[in-house]
Each structure stands twice: as structure tokens, then as C-alpha cells.
Amino acid sequence: MVSEYPAVELSGDTLPQGPWVYARLLREPRIDIEPGAMVELRDASGRFFGHGLYNPWSDIRVRILSRGKRSDLDDPRQFLLRRIAGADRVRKKLLRLPEVTEAYRMVHAEGDDMPGLVIDRFADAIVCEYHSLGFYEWRADVTWALKELYPESTVYHRVPPNAAKSEGFTPPEPEYAEERIVREHGVGFVVAPGIGHKTGFFCDQRDNRQIVASLARGGDVLDLCCNAGGFALHAKAQGAKKVTAVDLDEKVLERAERSGEHNALDVRWVHGDVFDVLRRERPRARTVVLDPHKIVKDKHRLEQGLNMYGDMNALALGAVRPGGLFATFSCSGAVDLSTFVGTVFRAARRAERGVRLLRVLEASPDHPQRPDFARSRYLKGLLLAVD
Numbered sequence: 001m002v003s004e005y006p007a008v009e010l011s012g013d014t015l016p017q018g019p020w021v022y023a024r025l026l027r028e029p030r031i032d033i034e035p036g037a038m039v040e041l042r043d044a045s046g047r048f049f050g051h052g053l054y055n056p057w058s059d060i061r062v063r064i065l066s067r068g069k070r071s072d073l074d075d076p077r078q079f080l081l082r083r084i085a086g087a088d089r090v091r092k093k094l095l096r097l098p099e100v101t102e103a104y105r106m107v108h109a110e111g112d113d114m115p116g117l118v119i120d121r122f123a124d125a126i127v128c129e130y131h132s133l134g135f136y137e138w139r140a141d142v143t144w145a146l147k148e149l150y151p152e153s154t155v156y157h158r159v160p161p162n163a164a165k166s167e168g169f170t171p172p173e174p175e176y177a178e179e180r181i182v183r184e185h186g187v188g189f190v191v192a193p194g195i196g197h198k199t200g201f202f203c204d205q206r207d208n209r210q211i212v213a214s215l216a217r218g219g220d221v222l223d224l225c226c227n228a229g230g231f232a233l234h235a236k237a238q239g240a241k242k243v244t245a246v247d248l249d250e251k252v253l254e255r256a257e258r259s260g261e262h263n264a265l266d267v268r269w270v271h272g273d274v275f276d277v278l279r280r281e282r283p284r285a286r287t288v289v290l291d292p293h294k295i296v297k298d299k300h301r302l303e304q305g306l307n308m309y310g311d312m313n314a315l316a317l318g319a320v321r322p323g324g325l326f327a328t329f330s331c332s333g334a335v336d337l338s339t340f341v342g343t344v345f346r347a348a349r350r351a352e353r354g355v356r357l358l359r360v361l362e363a364s365p366d367h368p369q370r371p372d373f374a375r376s377r378y379l380k381g382l383l384l385a386v387d
Contacts, residue, residue: 005037005038005039005040006054007029007030007039007040007041007042008026008029008033008039008040008042008054008061008062009027009042009044009046010025010026010027010042010043011024011027011044012025012044013043013045015043015049016064017372018110018372019110019113019372019373020062021041021052021060021062021064022059022060022061023058023061025061026061026062033056035054035133035168035169036053036054036133037054037134038051038053038054038065038134039051039053040070041062041064049067050064050066050068051064051065051066052064052066053065053115053116053132053133053134053135055134055167055168057133057168058133058166058167059166060166063115063116063132063134065113065114066079076138077144080138080141080145081148083107083112083113084106084114084119085145086112087106087107087112088107088149090366090368091104091106095365100184100185101183101184101185102121102183103121103184103191103201104120104121104203104206104366105119105121105203105204105364105367106121106126108366108367109131109376110370110373110375111370111376112368113370115132116130116132116135117130117131117132117135118130118131120193120198120200120201120203121150121153122180122182122191122193122199122201123181124152124154125153125156125177125178125180125191126150126153126154126155126193127155127156127157127158127177127193127199128142128143128146128155128157128158129160130158130159131160132163133168133169136157136159136167136171142155143155143157154177154193156174156177156193156194157174157175158194158199159174174195177194177195177200179191179192180193181262182201184206184209185206185209185210187234187237187259188259189230189259190228190255190258190259191255192255196249196252197227197252201228202227202228203364203366204367204379205230205231205291205329205364205379207364207365208231208361208364209230209231209234211359211361212231212234212235212287212289212325213234213240216238216239216287217239217240218240219240220285220286220287221236221240221243221244221288222244222245222246222283222284222285222288222289222319223235223243223244223245223289224246224274224278224288224289224290224291225246225247225248225292226245226246226253226256226289226291227249227291228255229245229253229256229257229267229269231245232244232245232256232260233263233265233267236260236265236267237263240287243266244267244268244270244285245267245270246270246272246274246277247270247271248273253269256269274290274315274316275311275315278316278319279315282318283319284321285319285320285321285324286320286321286323286324286325287320287327288317288320288325288326288327290312290326290327290328290329291327291328291381292329292330292331293331294331294332295308295330295332296335297332298334305332305334306339306343309330309340309343309344309347310343310346310347310350313328313344313347313351314351316328317347317351318353320386321386322386322387323385323386323387324385324386325358325385325386326355326384327361327381327382327383327384328344328384329380329381329382330380331378331379332378333375333378336374337360337380340380341357341382344382344384348384353386353387354386355386355387356384356385356387357382357383358383358384358385359382359383360381360382360383361381361382362377362379363377363378363379
């Protein structure tokens with residue numbers, strides 16, 4: 001029997017190309033719809049074209065889950081299980097990630113046709129991060145599906161503050177998560193699942209950490225905004241002579257230091273703001289990495305954020321020895337690649353450093369992208385040779 005959900009209709013004849021339907025594209029519903037509810041999507045002529053999660057408190061009024069058959073959502077739990085299992089199968093069977101890491105992204109929201117839901121796996125811990133009220137209301141079923149796949153796992157749930165604000169609800173305090181040692185390419189990291197930035201560990205930089213570490217052998221490395229120390233520890237493990245890592249977050253830096261002790265890797269850990277450290281200590285290194293947190297939260301803060309990126313990159317470029325390497329990143333979805341390239345090149349001119357672009361870097365492949373949703377390409381990086 002086909003399940004019946006409340007219906008919302010488009011105001012025009014053009015179907016949305018991506019997974020988001022904004023409020024301005026919809027007619028007012030004929031009945032009150034519960035925030036977070038599943039809805040049928042219809043075009044302006046009343047013809048069914050899919051299902052989505054509805055939120056009247058958000059400008060992203062509907063996040064599309066399925067286009068096609070009405071029967072797709074007859075059993076929401078089984079639909080959810082199929083989607084999560086399919087996404088996880090790509091990571092395990094195609095990418096073969098369990099062979100090299102215990103930390104990977106099982107579900108990458110829009111990139112895996114589950115807009116608003118991020119799931120990261122850290123050994124026996126699984127962290128669900130919600131950017132959608134609808135998926136948050138569905139969290140019991142998300143837990144059920146994950147337990148079907150990994151019965152021995154512990155599932156944690158978190159909602160980033162900016163997501164809670166834009167979705168119009170106040171979630172409870174996140175659950176306490178026991179720390180774990182999670183291995184990636186032979187290096188163990190102390191991870192507190194669901195605590196700190198994102199889900200507790202940056203799986204998206206896995207491949208980039210290997211690229212930088214392989215090029216840093218025998219030299220000195222400066223890892224700025226180091227967070228869990230991923231670039232620093234992998235560089236040291238692969239033969240970097242001297243490694244210094246800097247971060248302002250005292251808690252995450254303490255975990256990074258314990259990760260170093262666990263692996264018997266000698267890294268100098270510096271607690272401080274990168275601007276202050278670069279200006280006060282004037283460090284120099286053959287390889288410098290700059291991987292700040294998400295600076296541009298939305299398009300309204302774009303100019304201010306680009307100015308900060310420019311200042312930070314100009315200072316960091318000054319720390320690269322002539323003939324060295326500079327790896328710089330932005331995880332702000334509101335900043336596209338061409339804008340970031342321009343910002344970094346202008347920073348190089350300010351710093352009076354000649355640079356050559358060797359490689360464009362991006363998120364590891366467990367963060368897939370849909371061609372109709374450019375924002376899923378949020379992480380962008382540049383590997384530069386510095387004269």
C-alpha cells in the first residue's frame with residue numbers, strides 16, 4: 001500500500017536541479033505541515049515527482065530524498081537502510097578504505113543523496129551530524145539502520161550550532177563520547193567522536209596528508225591550524241626531520257600531543273593563534289601547511305572572510321623557505337575554487353613571494369560530489385612551489 005504524505009507544489013514549471021528547494025520556489029501548502037515531516041513533491045500542475053523533508057523554519061524549505069516512484073518511501077526505514085548501506089558499500093568495496101583507515105565518511109549528505117545528513121565512522125564509533133531538521137527527527141531510524149549494518153557500534157548524534165540556527169530548532173546537548181585510538185595509514189589518532197570541529201576528525205584530508213607527507217621527507221614542516229595534528233604526524237612518520245604544529249584550540253591540541261606520544265613521534269606542539277605565532281616567532285620551514293577552520297560561514301560574510309584568508313596566507317607564505325612548498329586550504333563552501341586561487345595569489349604578491357601552482361587538492365573520495373550541486377565541493381587546496 002502506497003504511503004500518503006502531505007503534498008507541496010512548485011510555483012513554476014521548472015523542476016529544481018539540485019537537492020534543495022527554496023521557499024521562493026514553492027506555493028504555500030494547503031494544510032499545516034509538521035516541521036521535519038516527509039512530503040510529496042509535485043510540479044505546478046500537481047504531478048508527483050519525488051519526496052523530501054520539509055521545514056517551514058528554513059529558507060531551504062525541502063531537501064529532496066527521492067525522485068521517481070511514489071513507492072520509494074512506502075517503508076522509510078528500509079529506504080534509509082538501503083541508502084546508507086549503498087553509500088557504505090562504495091567506501092568498502094570500491095574505495096577499499098578499511099584497508100588503510102578506521103576513519104572514513106560513510107554518508108556525505110547531498111553527495112550521497114541524503115541532503116542534510118553526514119555520517120562518519122571511527123572504528124566502533126559512528127557519528128551522525130545533522131544539517132536538516134527532518135533527518136534529525138528521523139535519528140531513531142538512522143540509528144536503527146546503522147545498528148543493522150554495524151551491531152557492535154556506538155552511535156552518536158550532533159547538530160552544529162549554525163545548522164540548528166538556520167533550521168530553527170534547539171537540540172539537546174551532545175552526548176559524551178569516549179575517546180578512541182583510530183588508525184589511518186598506520187598512524188594512530190586520539191579521537192573524541194562528535195566533539196570539537198565537525199564530527200571529531202577531518203576524514204576529508206586523508207589523501208592530502210599523504211601527498212604532503214611524502215614531499216616533506218628529510219625537511220622541516222610547519223603545520224598551522226593543525227587541529228588533530230594530521231599533517232604534522234604523518235609528515236613525521238614519513239621522515240620529516242623537524243615538525244612544529246600550531247593551534248588555538250587547547251583541547252584538540254592536547255589530544256594531538258597524546259597522539260604523538262602514542263606513536264612515539266616527536267612533534268613540537270604550540271598553543272596559540274597563528275597570526276600571533278607567525279608574527280612573534282617568525283618561524284621558517286621548507287614545507288608549510290595552512291588548514292584553517294571554516295572561516296566563511298555564509299555568503300553575507302564572504303568579503304570579511306576573504307580578507308582573513310588573504311592576511312593569513314600572506315603571513316604563512318612568509319614562513320616558507322625559498323624553494324619550499326606551501327599547502328593551503330579552505331573548507332568554506334561559500335568560497336569557490338577560482339575565488340580561493342585569486343585570494344592566495346594576491347596574498348603571494350603582498351608577501352612578495354613568487355609562487356607556482358603544482359596541484360589543486362580536494363577532499364578524499366569518500367566525500368563524493370553531485371554535478372548538479374557545486375557546494376558539495378567545499379574543500380579546496382593548493383600545493384604551491386615558493387621561490
